[in-house]
Amino acid sequence: MANKVSVIGSGNWGTTIARMVGTNCAEKSSLFEKKVNMWVFEEKIQVDGKEYKLTEYINQHHENVKYLPGTKLPDNVVAVPDVKDAIAGSNILIFVLPHQFVKGTCESIKDLVRKDAFAISLCKGFEVTENDLIMISDVVKNTLNISCGALMGANLANEIAMEQFAEATIATKDESQGRIFQQVFNRPFFRCAWVDDVTAVECCGALKNIIALGAGFVDALGMGNNTKCAIIRLGLMEMMAFAEEFYGCKNRSVFFESCGIADLVTTSYGGRHTKLGKLFVTTGKSFEELEKEHLNGQKLQGHQTAEKVYKMLEAKGPADVEKYPLFAAIHRVSQRQMKADQIFECLQNHPEHM
Known part of the structure; x- marks a missing residue:
């Protein structure tokens, strides 16, 4: 029996993914059912003075005019406004929505998911609880009682939508599922490598957002590439050390896959x-204000992740905070507890070996 695929999410990255997945499902009829449902959070839009439901417009014009304008979707990608309908009958679930909505979405569909289903998360963030940062793949796995992998990488959605070559890293515990996901995602312009360390791959996707904020602070100060590259290098060191200390990720080679250094560099220059x-830094506005002005409904994760990471370090004691001076400094700048140019004071005596 052919695999049936559903994409849960329809922002610019979700729509880009649905475009690639839909094309692959149409071309690989022996492996996949042709129709791909894409769950779309229903909203009203205005196009040329006429009001549409977003799903209605997507299905009529094969374009997500709000989140990925100018890019055509294949005819077999169908926008569905009810997530329960969107996942009906599917055994492959692709989660690509803001991380803060994953838990609630999973709760709403947990009684409808096929017992033989498996999933993958493309959500770059953690589920933040009072005491911990939980992997999104674990949220999906524990709520739906199915296996869940992760796909992360240097993936700016608009560039991939234009079919500019990019790489990504697929992580699954089960290699056979990983190979199926390669068939789902691989395109001539999109190459996915497979690894088995799901936790390390997700840590990369979430922690790099903290460092990218620091790169933005550097830009605000008018610093050049030397400074930004120092932030990236030291940030990568802290990412690896944190993932090992708190999540047992000892295989540091994963951080040199697309999900690690490549995603960190891409986000620090273009994210x-x-x-x-x-x-x-330059406007003095809050992150919430800036989100409303510039992100068209999308959200940032970096400052929230930085806050939780800082609290986790703080809970272990002052010595642990001192081991991660860049994480700590970015958190403090994000909370207006210190000025951006004070970051460099924190980095003067950065640990050389983490």
Whole structure:
């Protein structure tokens, strides 16, 4: 029996993914059912003076005019406004929505998911609880009682929508599922490598958002590439050390896959965290204000992740905070507890070996 795929989410990255997945499902009829449902949070939009439901417009014009304008979707990608209908009958679930909505979405569909289903998360963030940062794949796995992997990488959605070559990292515990996901996602312009360390891959996707804020602070100060690259290098060191200390990720080679250093560099030069990190310093506005002005409904994760990371370090004692001076400094700048140019004072005696 062919696999049936559903995409849960329809922002610019979700729509880009649905475009690639839909094309692959149409081309690989022996592996996948052709129709791909894409769950779309229903909203009203105005196009040329006429009001549409977003799902109605997508299905009529094969374009997500709000989140990925100018890019055509294949005819077999169908926008569905009810997530329960969107996942009906599917055994492959692709989660690509803001991380803060994953838990509630999973709760709403947990009684309808096929017992043989498996999932993958493309959500770059953690589920933040009072005491911990939980992997989104674990949220999906524990709520739906199915296995869940992760896909992360240097993936700016608009560039991939234009079919500019990019890489990503797929992580699954089960290699056979990983190979199926490669068939789901791989395109001539999109290459996915497979690894088995889901936790390390997700740590990369979430922690790099903290460092990208720091890169934005550097831009706001008018610093050049030397300074930004120092932030990236030291940030990568702290990411690896934190993932090992708190999550047992000892295989540091994962951090040199696309999900690690490549995603960190890309985000630090072209991502929304860097853009808004710069504006946070130059305008004095809050992240919430900047989100409303610049992100078209999307959210940042970096400052919230930085706050939780700081609290986790603080709970272990002052010595642990001192081991991660860049994480600590970015958190303090994000909370207006210190000025952006004071970051460099914190880095003068950065630990050389973490």
